[in-house]
Amino acid sequence: MAAQECPAPMDVQTFKDALLKKRTEILGTGGIKPLQASMENNTRQGDMADQASGNNEVHIQLKLKQTDAKILQAIEDALQRIDKGSYGVCRDCGEPIAEARLHAIPWTRVCISCKEKQNS
Ligand SMILES: [Zn+2]
Numbered sequence: 001m002a003a004q005e006c007p008a009p010m011d012v013q014t015f016k017d018a019l020l021k022k023r024t025e026i027l028g029t030g031g032i033k034p035l036q037a038s039m040e041n042n043t044r045q046g047d048m049a050d051q052a053s054g055n056n057e058v059h060i061q062l063k064l065k066q067t068d069a070k071i072l073q074a075i076e077d078a079l080q081r082i083d084k085g086s087y088g089v090c091r092d093c094g095e096p097i098a099e100a101r102l103h104a105i106p107w108t109r110v111c112i113s114c115k116e117k118q119n120s
């Protein structure tokens with residue numbers, strides 16, 4: 001019953017590391033390869049690239065660039081939310097975002113049901 005005044009609802013450090021790593025990837029600063037990188041589970045990002053190579057490549061590349069910029073912005077936002085302690089809460093409905101979803105997309109702002117609403 002001692003010094004736990006500030007219990008973390010989840011291990012945000014894991015997500016922070018993932019966000020910083022992704023940001024580094026997007027910014028192309030390269031060079032720095034955290035030892036952790038090889039230990040992390042596979043993300044789904046490879047799937048998109050694999051599918052893309054079969055399609056209209058120029059179009060896809062443009063699209064990826066836009067996606068990168070969006071992701072970068074989302075990563076910055078997510079890092080700010082980590083600092084403020086509001087990370088992992090859906091921006092639209094205020095419900096906690098499933099941790100599995102955060103592992104897959106650490107920069108996501110909305111929970112899966114709000115995301116599905118957006119897409120439909
Ligand atoms: Zn939601």
